[in-house]
Amino acid sequence: MSVPTAPNMGLAKRLRRSLRRDPGLFSMPALLIVSLAITVAIHPQFSDFDLQSLAMGALPLAFAAAAQAVVVISGGIDLSIGSAMAVANVLAASAMEKTSFPQSLLLAVAVLVAGAAIGALNGLIVIMSRIPDVVATLTSGFIWGGVALVILEKPGGGAPQEFLNLGTGTLFTTWLPNALVLLAVAVGTIWIPLRRSKLGLQLYAIGSDRIAAFRSGVNINRTRFAAYVFSGLFSAVGGLGLTMTTGIGAPLAGVYYTLSGLAAVVVGGVSLAGGRGGMLGPVLAAFVLTLIPTDLIFLNIDPNFGQVIQGTLIVVIVMVGGFVEMERQRK
């Protein structure tokens, strides 16, 4: 946490405070370890290959979760993330076909800019139209879905092998998939400086109490706008991740990530009321949510139950969170 900590605060007290601020900070690593342990237990021959496919599967979802987390922390919601990812995905796949590796990296930067522009437009729509963000982004997501279809009507396109390798290969050992490195680097370089900046504090401020933030001199609209820009940026990285892991562009591939990303955010301990939570929780939750269908396949159960479990998980976790909150208020 970047909030200045009193130096004489006891370690236990500090721990308790950061736990209260971000319930996902400690519970999510624990949940991930437990679900990894379960996976190894039911599938003892868990190999480096399984780890690679887990990392590849979770990569786009983790970015979708990160994109959603930024907006939710600022007290909003973005239901257009999946479509924004689809736009980035088809943009990358249709432009990068038959290019060299350096060219594709340049194009990737262009896609990131496009993603930020999509986010900026979302932000403008939400702020200028004064339509509640649920409805505004639900509708703008519909529009971005159309844009993705305009860019690439049918699944196709491609990217140079070295570019795909950024998401599918491994670094140093086969136990360190590139996807994990990419995720850590991308989220780290975007989120950590943001979190430690003035803007990061303002994001949390408008999320927890908009009126108080306004009275403390926070420019609400500018901060909300920034949240959507970062959401668009993360969505674009997610779209690139989708291109890397699938090798093609598919205009409808992103749809799934809007709701699942929101699920990861909720599971990852970011309060939908805003102002509480971090980035580690949602990203790790993406891995847990990806492990569920994998485990079901290992257990010979229809992996489609994964979606049912995902839905149940969202509801149960929010309920438990609600109960804890109620108990705390009663004390």
Added chain:
Amino acid sequence: MSERSKAPFSRVRVGITGGRLLSLLRTRTIVALILLLLVLVAGIQLARPGTVNAIWISNMLLFAAPLGIVAAGQTLVMLTGGIDLSVASVATASAYLMATHSALGVAPAILYGLAVGLVVGLLNGIGVALLRVQPLVMTLGTGLMTEGMLVVYSQKKMAEAPRVPQFIEDLGAGKFLGGIPNDLIIWVPIAIILIFVLRRTGFGRLLYAIGDNSKACTLAGIRVWRILLINYVGCGLLAAVAGLIIVGGTDSAELRLAEVYLLPSVAAVIIGGTSIFGGRGGYSGTIVGALILTVLNSILTLLDVPESVRQILYGAIILLLAAAYTRLTD
């Protein structure tokens, strides 16, 4: 609904007649909506003379009915400050379950379909009303559950191809008395009952009250959870009914059948003047909203542009309408 709209006269600074017109539109927003609908229809007629005739109007009503019914449930929920994102999954599941049980006869098959709405609505209601989960999260979760269950179920039922009974087909696509769509037989009573309930009954008043200030309602001794529970069950049932009509119209039960209805169901309510924060609006506006969206769809079909461009235009126009509406009444 007009009688509940706030009219901030202080902001009207246009000339006398313009001001009067604006304040008329603000206090009687339904007038503005109907005007917009008429403008759209006139636009179609001007662009393609001869399009607007009795058959076209009856087709519009036929297509608007399922949307109007899904949006009816959405109106109920949004009046209390909630939202139901599971309506599309419920409608699809209802249609699919009905179609796979059509061998049992029409009535039991329909009951199977409605049961989906009852169960999911009950789950939503319990979550939102008793366990105080945010409506968005709760209905998102149950929507995912319903969808997942449906996929699992459809794979188990591979052998038995879903079949839409003749009765449902007639209901969703047929017309009587030379052009009155059959699905109006369902929609009109629902509309009348809903408008009556919202305007004239205690239950309706309570919906507005809860949407306005749910804490005050609790303090006043109202069992808020009971109203909300009934409300979400009602929304689920209405979505299930709409699913049956939709599948009657398309004549094939698919797994993504009603997906396209989620955005319009929310948009029709918003355009119709019901506030997403609750406490303001009504069903008559939603009806006009559903008609506007249906006519809009028909215009875009007439334009003969690719599906992708259609989607972009549809979304953009919804945004414009909703923005104009929000600004008009804010």
